[in-house]
Amino acid sequence: MEDEAPVIYGLEFPARALCAQAAEADQIRFLVGTQSLRQENQVHHIDFDDENNVINKNVFTHREGEIWHMSASTLDKSHLATCYNKTSESRAEMKAAIWKLPSDFDDISTEDQSSMQPLQLVCRLEANDLGDIKSVMWHPTGDGCTIVGLADSHIVLWDIDTNGSSAKMSSSAGLEAKGQPRMTCCSWDPHHNCVQIATANDTCIRGWDIRNMQQTYVIDNAHGQLVRDLDFNPNKQYYLLSCGDDCKVKFWDVRNVTEPLKVLSDHSHWVWSVRYNRFHDQLILSSSSDSRVVLNNIVSLSSEPYGNLVERDDEDNDDTEGSNPQEDGVIATYEEHEDSVYTVDWSTADPWVFASLSYDGRLVINRVPRAEKYKILL
């Protein structure tokens, strides 16, 4: 049962932004945004052919500026939102906009690779004078037409109309604290009718109710230093994952904010990104500027029944190792990157495939080891 080798795809420019094409449930698709100050930036639309282990790509230009953050629409698979940096001689501003992919893989087969199509602008997400837009999120299930963004110390909500051609800022809420707090990241709780989001600023994690834009909980000093990423457990209510500059990944139950449920310290530098697997939430991916990606198996805090299932004993009589109850621990450490890995994301189509992107523009598509896969499936 040898695992297939990871597939590596190189971009010419440094890159930070990566996301799975969320509305695409059949094909393994990722979107990568480059980050280059002086050259024209691109969005690479990556298609991974699992059977042949081959990558197909579509490259679109993103003329507005370097992409810091990107998220794919959950409504329409051709839509995506980017947060980009618009620079002039003495100013650098962070803006956000919704774009449409001009073509998909199905209809570009005849297209010439050399001429890159630009992304079609759908609408800009204006935040008035609230500040630089750090990140945007689409509604997690794709049922609502709301987009949440972080602008410095504010949370901004936009409503987009059904044909998706315009977006209107519907409400915003600010964080009142001294020293100009800046929100670094956010995550949208997919439970409870999607009315809660969590944001992080400095070392705190805050929960918000977006109906009335009120703060619901605060985890002070969640990490020793800056919190870099958050992710809600997609299958288990109240469970939140966070990571930060103290090299740790922490599990929280937002009903009890005093103590983390579990702390992982597998990295030797800042942890930049952390993701629950959407299908099997015991699989946790984390990426760090020590240029490693770590895949953890945390069964004890997952939505899967913990410990032995009765019928499992009967099935696994011949395989004694497999019948052992699974324990928490690192499944694999991926060392294909040479530079800091700033983002990592699971495919929305295949539960066993994920992509990681390092600053030097290397995109690596990897799979969960087969042994582990069968352990979970059987």
Added chain:
Amino acid sequence: MSAAGGIDEDPEQRRKRHGMLKMYYGLDKDEAGGASLDPCDIDGAHFNKDMYLSKLIQEKSLTELMDKESDMLKQIRSLDSDMQTLVYENYNKFISATDTIRKMKNDFRKMEDEMDHLATNMSRITEFSGSVSQTLDDRRQQITKLAGVHSLLKKLQFLFELPARLKKCIELKAYSQAVRYYTKAQRILLQYQHMPSFQGINTDCVHIMEQLAATLKQQFHDKQSSPRQLAECVDLLLQLREPAEQLCEEFLKHLRFSARHKLDCDLEELQYQISWTKGEASPQSPERPAQAYTSTPMDVLEFIDSGCNGFLSNMCLVIASYNDMFLNKQDNEALENIAMKKLVHFVNSLMEQYFQAVKMRIQLERETGDNTILVRALDRFHRRLQAMNKLLPDTDFSRAGTDIVSSAARDRVDHYLESLKQHFADCLTDVRQNLASPRPAGKQEAALNLGELLSGVQLNTVDQVKSVLINLQVFIAPDITFAMKPYFRGAFCTTGVREGLVVAFVRHLTTVCHDFCEGGGERGAAPPALLLILSRLCSDFENSTISYLITLTEEQFDMDSRNEMTSISDLCNEVKVTAQKLLNHYVKVQGLAISQMLRKSVETRDWLNTIEPRNVRAVMKRVVEDITAIDSQVGQLYEEGVRKERSSDSSRRAHSYSASQQRRGQWAFTPSIDNSLISNIQKLFSEKIEIFSAVEFSKVSVLTGIVKISLKTFMECVRLRIFGRYGLQQIQVDTNYLQIHLWGFVSDENLVQCLLDEIVCSTVHRCLDPVLMEPSVIELICDRG
């Protein structure tokens, strides 16, 4: 008789003469034969005169022959005279012997006559005595008869008087005498029961005796009566053939009641003592007159003493009397067994309660500092129990006693462990206070501080452990009986002192240290210097202190069996891991502190619109200062460590400059080419740098760790910003400054170089207008700064 004649003679001569006599009678034939077979020996038995003569004639000259002849003549003459004297002497003796024999013959004849006379006289005396006894025989028989009648009458009189006597005895309360009288008469009365008069007496007696029995029983049931009285009662009742089993039962019941009463008193007293010791009870307690005189609470020795003297001696008395009464009769085995069982049951239940009380009391002793009194008390207790054991062989109180003793010992060990922990915590608090207190102005004094603190903690801890060990040694002093029991000693020394105290303390130390690493770090609980001290402490423990302490313990407590114990190396390993962890944590904390500073400095500046660099930024100077301070801090506790490929100090500065110049030259030539390519190629050839990795126990390694963390942070922060031309140049100046000042701290200067290059490279990348500064200008600025 020959001796009589030759007394005055020379013994030499005498032997010679005897020899000749013997020879004459042929007595010494074999002896002579053995002496000389030489035919030429004139004194020999095999003397051959012809041979002798011819030999003489052949060998000797004439004069010699003449001389020999005269000599021989002389010898012959003397031999002749000798012979004559001998014959004369023997003759005389023979004559006197004949005379003696004759005289003896005459005497014997006279004696024989007298013997005959005596025999006749004796036979006459026999005759006379026979006739006398014949005449007196009748009278004697009569007298014997009369005497018999008299005694019978006396007995009868006793019997007739018996009821009255018994009554009188009972009136006088001389119960034992009454019983003695009755038992004497009982048999006869029973035998002659068929005679009406005897029957009357018998019924009277039985009646009286029943009364007596009733009285006795009443006394028996009386709660006030003492054990001695009770014993007497039981004895009497037994003689009166009361059922023994029931008696044991009742006896024991009574005893139990009284003992429980006593025990209750003891317990009550104990409770009082306990509350007294806790300081809750007031000294005035009128309802307890017994306590009125105790102005201070009893110490444990007194308590045990009173227990021994009161309860245990009562117990012994009970057992002894019970043994006398029920057990040593040797007539009924089954009964004896039952009685024994009852006794054992009884004693066991009471002892249990007593043990309970003692346990409670001893537990009160947990907190006191003085062992000797406790040990003496325990010893006394143990001895008393052993004595008990001898009295009642079926039970094993000494085992239970030893259990109590060992649990007391364990308590002590636990207590000491607690106090050691407390002490260690105090030490740490002291250190923290010392660290937190404002230092005196002079830097030298501050520098001395850490080493002193470390040795202070170390000495303190070791001393404390030692003193505890000495305190605990009281438990195995040679004059303490229970200390000699292998059952106690083994467990106490190994699981108690070695494992429970020393090993547990070391483990505690490691957990405390671990806690510092785990929880405290993030919220800034433990000052970094403390981490450093603890780390050094742990590594010292690993190197020497642990083996010293364990060996000391083993010596002092005389342990031999080393199996099933934590080995020194295991313990050392644990401590080593802790030391490593602490040091790593120290590196992390310090690294993060500097990182934080760098991060803030990069984040808060507007790099796009900055002016042309004129100075090294203050924060860089601050970083270098801090790292220098850390260097001196670590240097106090850890030795230097190994560096990679050192070039001589004089050439170092120039060398590093040229290296950096070279690289910067590269950038200068190729500013337009995508820099990531260069950095990627560089990375291909350099090894991956572990940022937060384990460090070695050396100054250089620690510093390298801290520098690595700081520079990596610097790079990550730079990548998040956008720089203008001057922003980039400022970073160039800053990194150059760091390069100049940081190489001395790390093990591999290439590492610093590499990280700094990457920072500049990243900055170039994030720069809108990447125009690099001239290296000479950078140097100038750095030199000025």
